[in-house]
Amino acid sequence: xxxxxxxxxxxEVLTDTALTTRFSNGHAxxxxxxxxxxxxxxxxxxxxxxxxxxxxxxxxxxxxxEVAAILSEAGAIEDNDLLQAAxxxxxxxxxxxxxxxxxxxxxxxxxxxxxxxxDDKSRPKQERKAAQIAHGPHLSKEAxxxxxxxxxxxxxxxxxxxxxxxxPERQLAYFDWASEVVAGLRGCNTALEALxxxxxxxxxxxxxx
Ligand code: ZN
Numbered sequence: 001x002x003x004x005x006x007x008x009x010x011x012e013v014l015t016d017t018a019l020t021t022r023f024s025n026g027h028a029x030x031x032x033x034x035x036x037x038x039x040x041x042x043x044x045x046x047x048x049x050x051x052x053x054x055x056x057x058x059x060x061x062x063x064x065x066e067v068a069a070i071l072s073e074a075g076a077i078e079d080n081d082l083l084q085a086a087x088x089x090x091x092x093x094x095x096x097x098x099x100x101x102x103x104x105x106x107x108x109x110x111x112x113x114x115x116x117x118x119d120d121k122s123r124p125k126q127e128r129k130a131a132q133i134a135h136g137p138h139l140s141k142e143a144x145x146x147x148x149x150x151x152x153x154x155x156x157x158x159x160x161x162x163x164x165x166x167x168p169e170r171q172l173a174y175f176d177w178a179s180e181v182v183a184g185l186r187g188c189n190t191a192l193e194a195l196x197x198x199x200x201x202x203x204x205x206x207x208x209x
Contacts, residue, residue, distance in 0.1 A: 006041025013044045013061050039084040040065060042105065046095040054161030063153055064089060070149040075192045082142045085113035089146060092118045116143035117150070129177060136184030144188035151178045152196050159203030171207045175200055 014037070043064050050060035068086035071077045084106060091097040092114060103111040116139050119128045136147065158166070158174050166174075182196050 003038065003041075006045055007037055008041070009044040010037040010041035013040055013059075013065060033080065035080055035084055036068070036087070039087040039106065039110075040068075043087045043091055046091045046097050050094065052157060052161065053163035054157055055164060056161065058161065060090075060094075063157075066153050067146070067149045070152055070192070070195070071145060074152075074195050075145060075149065075189050077145060077189070079142065081107075081110050082113060082146065085110045085117075085142070086146050086149065088114050089117050089150065093121060113140070113142050113146060116140060117146050132181050133177075133184060136181055139185070141188045144185040145192060148182060148185050148188065148192045148196060151182055152192065152199050154178065155196070155200050155203050159206045168207050172204065175204055175207075 040061075044059075044061040047060040047064075052058040052060055052063060064087045067089060068083050071086050072083055077083065088097075088102060088106065088110065092099055092102065099111055099115055102114055119132070121128075123131070132147075136144065139147065155175060155178050158171050162171065179200055182193070182200075186193055
C-alpha cells in the first residue's frame with residue numbers, strides 16, 4: 001500500500017536530525033498530525049533523488065518541510081490544508097506529479113493552493129520571474145502566505161547555503177527579485193512579512209561582506 005510507504009518516508013524525514021528548521025525551535029509542532037505526515041511522505045517520495053542547489057547534498061524535501069514549519073511556527077497558521085499545500089508546493093513544478101494526482105489524494109482545496117504557487121515551466125525563465133511579481137497581488141491569501149514562506153526559505157539558502165555557481169551579483173539580484181515578489185504579497189501575514197524583511201537584510205549583509 002503506497003500510503004504506508006509515504007508514512008514510513010515521513011517518519012524518516014521528520015526524525016532526520018540533519019533537518020533543523022532554521023526558523024523555529026525544531027520540527028513544526030504540527031508534524032505529529034496524520035494529514036501532515038501523509039503530505040510529508042508523499043512529497044518525500046516525489047522528490048526522491050532531488051537535492052537543494054547548495055553544497056552538502058541536502059535532500060530536497062527539507063525545503064518544503066521548512067516552508068510548512070515557517071508557516072506554522074513563525075506565521076502561526078493552523079490551517080491544515082495550507083500546511084499540507086506547503087509540503088506539496090514544489091511537486092507539480094519540479095517532479096512528475098500531475099494536478100489530478102494532488103486533487104485525488106489531497107482534495108480540491110489543497111490542490112488549488114498548490115496550483116496557484118506553481119510556475120508554468122513551459123514559459124521562459126525571465127517570463128516566469130516577471131509573472132511571479134505580476135500575479136502575487138491576485139493570489140488567494142493562502143497562496144500569498146505560502147509564497148512568502150517559500151521566499152523566506154530561499155533567501156536564506158541563497159546566502160547561507162549558496163548554489164555553487166552563483167556569484168555575489170546573482171545572489172543580490174535574487175534578493176531584489178524576491179523583495180519585488182514579496183511587495184505584492186503584503187497584507188497576508190504581518191509576522192511572515194517581518195520575518196522576510198529580517199531575513200533578506202541578513203542575507204544581503206552576509207553576501208555584501
Ligand atoms: Zn519552494
